[in-house]
Amino acid sequence: MSQLxxxxxxxxxxxxxxxxxxxLIAHDERRWADLExxxxxxxEQAPNGIVIGVDHNPALAERAHRRWxxxxxxxxxxxxxxxxxxxxxxxxVETPFIAFLDGDVVAAPTWxxxxxxxxxxxxxxxxxxxxxxxxxxxSRLTIDPRAxxxxxxxxxxxx
Numbered sequence: 001m002s003q004l005x006x007x008x009x010x011x012x013x014x015x016x017x018x019x020x021x022x023x024l025i026a027h028d029e030r031r032w033a034d035l036e037x038x039x040x041x042x043x044e045q046a047p048n049g050i051v052i053g054v055d056h057n058p059a060l061a062e063r064a065h066r067r068w069x070x071x072x073x074x075x076x077x078x079x080x081x082x083x084x085x086x087x088x089x090x091x092x093v094e095t096p097f098i099a100f101l102d103g104d105v106v107a108a109p110t111w112x113x114x115x116x117x118x119x120x121x122x123x124x125x126x127x128x129x130x131x132x133x134x135x136x137x138x139s140r141l142t143i144d145p146r147a148x149x150x151x152x153x154x155x156x157x158x159x
Contacts, residue, residue, distance in 0.1 A: 017112055021093040022046040025085040026064065026103040027055035034104035039068060042101055045112040052103075053089030056080055 022042045026035045035052075042050055052068065054061040055076045065073040074092050078084030090098055099115055101107055108114075 016116065017045060018047050019095055020046070020097040020099050020112060020116070021048045021095045022050045022099050022101060022112065023053060023086065023089045023093065024050060024101050024103045025053040025055065025082060025089065026060060027057060027082075027085065029057070029060050029063065031104055032060075032063070035064070036067070037106045038101060038103050039071070041107040041109075042112070043068075043071075045107065045109075046099075048095055051089045051092055053085040055082070055085040 022045070024035070024038055024042065039050065039052065049070060049072065050068070051072045051074055052064050053074050053076060054064060058075070061073050061075050064071070072092055074089045076085040076088045078087055086100060099112055101111075
């Protein structure tokens, strides 16, 4: 069990936007306008770029690739649904943190900066912060390395 899930203070440096990759997921071309708004809201905040996971929809994946050639568009290689799509996209991320944003959610201009101050916080404090973000309509913060939104990669050293 990592320090973040045990309730002990996290032994992490203060992450910056450079430590984070933003992952968005999509599944239906009928929500294209929502996806465009979500991607555009995140792209300026993500110096490492974005990853767009697409749930078993090759036409949507091709359209997203044409629209955002700078993004990594990843097809879901797991079972249908949000979980498999997120996992497929997350498997391609190399930064220590992943910020998940639903494909129909527009991020506030300071959304990513708001996710970053985790240094010295306990898991309980991070869960409370995540609850507040959810109440504001934001994607949720992930405490457990196998779950989903500001996600600490499992292979990140917690020493």
